[in-house]
Amino acid sequence: MGRGAYALARVAVMVRTAGRWCWWLGALAALAGAFVPGLTGRRIGALGGAALFLVAAVAAFLARRRRYAALAQAATHAARSAFLQDRRVTARLWLRPRRWWLLLAFVLAVGSSAAASAAGGMLLAGAGAGLWAKAVWLGRWERSHEALLWTRPEEALRRGPAGGDVRAYLTTGPAAGDARPGGARRVVSPAR
Incomplete structure (x- = not known):
């Protein structure tokens, strides 16, 4: 990088990445836990897991939304x-400093199936769904303002893209970078 240059990372990409990892690890843990009857039984575990899924999804979506x-x-x-x-x-x-926390969350979700079948996995998957919904919400903001949101990666590394270390967001035009509004991969159509 040249003198005075600095790196920027997409806010929506970080949120979407967190959501994707929580969703898939939670779904895998719930699937594994579905084969364990648990202390409460499969039916009660599944119903409790569905309630936890909804609570986690709403909480993840609303967390730091004002920020x-x-x-x-x-x-x-x-x-x-x-x-x-x-x-x-x-x-x-985003993944590198958090991989052990994700592994621990996955192990705990699978282990909790001994008490309530699949409930821990559904809780983790719900958090992932809420984060994905937040990335979609950010994408709507970006589309309506015709601007993409970026932040300094060193500020967002420890506490996330809306943590206390993040001082400001920066914007670019909607065509910048290799991700669409909301953080999804930009599909480039082949030249004819």
Whole structure:
């Protein structure tokens, strides 16, 4: 990078990555737990898991939503010296410090099936669904404002893209980077 240049990571990509990992690990843990009768039985475990799924989804969706909105409203345009991180790089940097926490959450979700069949996995999957819904909400904001939200990755590394270390969001035009509004992969149609 040149002098004065700095990296930026997409906010929605970080949220979407968290949601995807929680969803798939939770779904896998719930599937494994469905074969364990548990102390409460499969039916009660599944019903309790469904309730936990909904509670976790709503909680993950609403968590720090005001902070996201405030940072988005106060966002300023990124300088030309900004280096936009690829979607894969952002996802990998988000995952690296959190992989052991995700593994621990998966093990606990599978282990909780001994008490309530599949409930722990559904709780984790619900958190993933709520984070995915938050990424979709961010995507709607980006579409309506015709701007993509970015943040400095070193600020978001420890406590996430809306944590206390994040001082500001920056914006670019909607065509910047390799991810669409909401953090999904941008599909490039082949040239004819």
